[in-house]
Amino acid sequence: MTIVEAAAAIRQGKVTSRALTEQCLSTIGQLQPKLNAFITILGKEALSQASQMDAELQQGHDRGPLHGIPIALKDVFETKGIRTTCGSKLFEHNIPQRDSAVTEKLATAGCVLLGKTGMHELAYGITSNNPHFGTIRNPWNPDHVPGGSSGGSGAAVATEMCFMAMGSDTGGSIRIPASFCGTVGLKPTYGRVSRYGVMPLDFSLDHMGPLTRSVRDAAVVLQALAGHDSRDHTCSNRQVDSYFPTETASLARIRIGIPENFYFDRSHPAIVAATQKMAMKAEQLGATLVPIRVPDIAGLNAISRIILFAEATATVEPYLNRRSEFGPDILALFDQGKYIPATEYVQAQRLRRVFQLEFARILAAVDLILTPTTPNVAPRIGENTVRFGELEEDARLASTRFVRGINMLGLPALSIPCGLADGLPISTQLIGDAFAEALVLRVGAALEEASDHRHLRPSGL
Numbered sequence: 001m002t003i004v005e006a007a008a009a010i011r012q013g014k015v016t017s018r019a020l021t022e023q024c025l026s027t028i029g030q031l032q033p034k035l036n037a038f039i040t041i042l043g044k045e046a047l048s049q050a051s052q053m054d055a056e057l058q059q060g061h062d063r064g065p066l067h068g069i070p071i072a073l074k075d076v077f078e079t080k081g082i083r084t085t086c087g088s089k090l091f092e093h094n095i096p097q098r099d100s101a102v103t104e105k106l107a108t109a110g111c112v113l114l115g116k117t118g119m120h121e122l123a124y125g126i127t128s129n130n131p132h133f134g135t136i137r138n139p140w141n142p143d144h145v146p147g148g149s150s151g152g153s154g155a156a157v158a159t160e161m162c163f164m165a166m167g168s169d170t171g172g173s174i175r176i177p178a179s180f181c182g183t184v185g186l187k188p189t190y191g192r193v194s195r196y197g198v199m200p201l202d203f204s205l206d207h208m209g210p211l212t213r214s215v216r217d218a219a220v221v222l223q224a225l226a227g228h229d230s231r232d233h234t235c236s237n238r239q240v241d242s243y244f245p246t247e248t249a250s251l252a253r254i255r256i257g258i259p260e261n262f263y264f265d266r267s268h269p270a271i272v273a274a275t276q277k278m279a280m281k282a283e284q285l286g287a288t289l290v291p292i293r294v295p296d297i298a299g300l301n302a303i304s305r306i307i308l309f310a311e312a313t314a315t316v317e318p319y320l321n322r323r324s325e326f327g328p329d330i331l332a333l334f335d336q337g338k339y340i341p342a343t344e345y346v347q348a349q350r351l352r353r354v355f356q357l358e359f360a361r362i363l364a365a366v367d368l369i370l371t372p373t374t375p376n377v378a379p380r381i382g383e384n385t386v387r388f389g390e391l392e393e394d395a396r397l398a399s400t401r402f403v404r405g406i407n408m409l410g411l412p413a414l415s416i417p418c419g420l421a422d423g424l425p426i427s428t429q430l431i432g433d434a435f436a437e438a439l440v441l442r443v444g445a446a447l448e449e450a451s452d453h454r455h456l457r458p459s460g461l
Contacts, residue, residue: 017068100197117152147177172403182425313337
């Protein structure tokens with residue numbers, strides 16, 4: 001059941017928020033020992049909140065489509081009085097005295113908070129193999145990673161432990177677990193969703209967005225979250241659009257750019273074929289496919305890593321004397337950040353603007369760009385490299401290759417499932433112009449509803 005379906009069932013009297021919450025908590029109880037998707041579970045609190053939401057509806061107070069829907073938050077979103085760890089030993093006992101803006105907005109919309117999902121330590125990695133809170137496992141094959149850093153959110157949504165889970169995305173951390181776990185993942189435009197009260201990794205690259213069971217569910221969540229917040233100086237005051245796709249499946253007059261370079265190189269053949277099939281599906285629905293040449297994306301990724309190294313290290317600098325409290329993988333990354341010369345950082349920021357202008361030119365000629373989300377399926381736990389034929393590549397660099405640069409550009413991107421390869425999910429990415437989430441979601445919904453991939457669920461757990 002999706003959020004949209006659950007919302008209708010609640011209002012038709014077929015189910016209550018408490019019943020949905022009980023079902024989610026039951027699923028969490030069954031699967032948490034196998035997948036380790038949560039750091040904190042709020043059983044009694046969630047049931048009490050669900051009963052309150054049911055009482056409000058009986059009294060005629062309807063908060064909207066998220067009223068009574070059980071959800072989870074990645075453990076970077078501050079929750080007043082509830083532990084918020086960022087997956088780190090540094091913050092193992094951190095009890096915030098405030099809610100994040102996202103927490104506030106979802107509570108106002110009537111969501112029921114089931115708990116806080118696990119993640120890669122300090123949101124700095126793609127495996128979610130956390131040395132402090134345990135390894136999170138992929139629900140399609142527990143020997144594989146769920147992606148990261150929002151791995152717990154991906155695993156929880158894919159297995160129906162919750163209807164939606166929030167993620168954060170600095171270099172693909174929403175879209176990678178969405179791809180590896182077979183869910184929808186939306187990274188909105190930079191500044192579209194407030195970052196107030198979110199434990200940061202990188203102030204100029206962090207984006208907040210949902211992982212959901214359907215594209216329309218992602219639209220419902222974005223509608224509740226989007227808008228200006230004066231507490232976040234990077235938050236846009238641009239008018240909020242209507243995001244829920246109400247049009248028919250026709251994509252007439254939509255121009256979709258298909259890259260002729262980079263995005264289909266060194267990729268699993270099944271991922272290439274499935275993404276091309278999604279492009280053909282868009283054409284059948286009326287879209288025009290336009291071959292495009294993208295700029296040097298490898299270079300874009302390289303300058304993104306320079307900025308991330310420097311800014312992430314600056315973020316955690318007050319804690320770096322507590323070296324024993326960091327996992328070895330992220331400590332190595334933070335150490336690298338200390339050696340980025342100021343000249344390289346400045347040049348990277350200058351080149352960032354050049355790439356933004358290049359993509360603005362492309363997105364003046366097409367409405368959207370369609371690519372694979374990742375070139376590979378989820379690696380095995382402990383596997384540091386992935387293979388593309390005879391070529392071997394670092395798993396982290398491979399998994400972020402098609403998503404990292406989009407954070408540098410600040411553009412919205414949507415990951416939607418497009419099939420299976422080797423028994424694991426694969427996904428297609430739609431990239432739009434700044435603040436074009438409504439169009440991205442409309443096209444994503446049309447493609448999703450024209451395929452059978454939305455019905456894929458992990459089995460055998």
